[in-house]
Amino acid sequence: QSVLTQPPSVSGAPGQRVTISCTGTSSNIGAGYVVHWYQQLPGTAPKLVMYDNNIRPSGVPDRFSGSKSGASASLAITGLQAGDEADYYCQSYDNSLSGSVVFGGGTKLTVL
């Protein structure tokens, strides 16, 4: 069971907007630690799409945006495209048990 909780799946039609949530606790996101997001296309390695809550790496379209509030964070994707269909993972830091990097359980985005 992952430390950060994500919905198993979300879906949307092309052109629509979807959000993926990532819920933590007082020892990770709620403690003020930032959240990062990765996109994993089928059969490939994860790719960073957002860091430090809301900063897009070079090359990531501005259709992707991130936010954080309290012990939760969200990744929003607008103007959905078929190529966005992938698994998305959030990542943060947890200060319990000597500290560790923690991932969410992943969310499968389906473009209908």
Next chain:
Amino acid sequence: QITLKESGPTLVKPTQTLTLTCSFSGFSLSSRGEGVAWIRQPPGKALEWLALIYWDDDTLYSPSLKSRLTITKDTSKSQVVLKMTNVDPADTATYYCAHREVSEMGNWFDAWGLGALVTVSS
């Protein structure tokens, strides 16, 4: 451009020790602030962070696997090695190494290897 590549056995027997090597280029692990992590993903399951080694030889391990893991670096070879003892079929996964990037606020992984699938079976 940062690149990383994992190498190691594809099949390991239960109770054996798994040794994986990450060979990288585009940065030096002797430079202040640099770090390399190992992350795994069982088939059809989520990512799981395993270990992280920093430029200054400091290390960080997953609390649940700490007793079984050792991460080391060879700066001259631009390699990071992960050893996992007493493997079990539950350790069957794709193992990734990744470059750690850092800001004032956090750490993330901005470059990943392609991954190495390791199967634990007798």
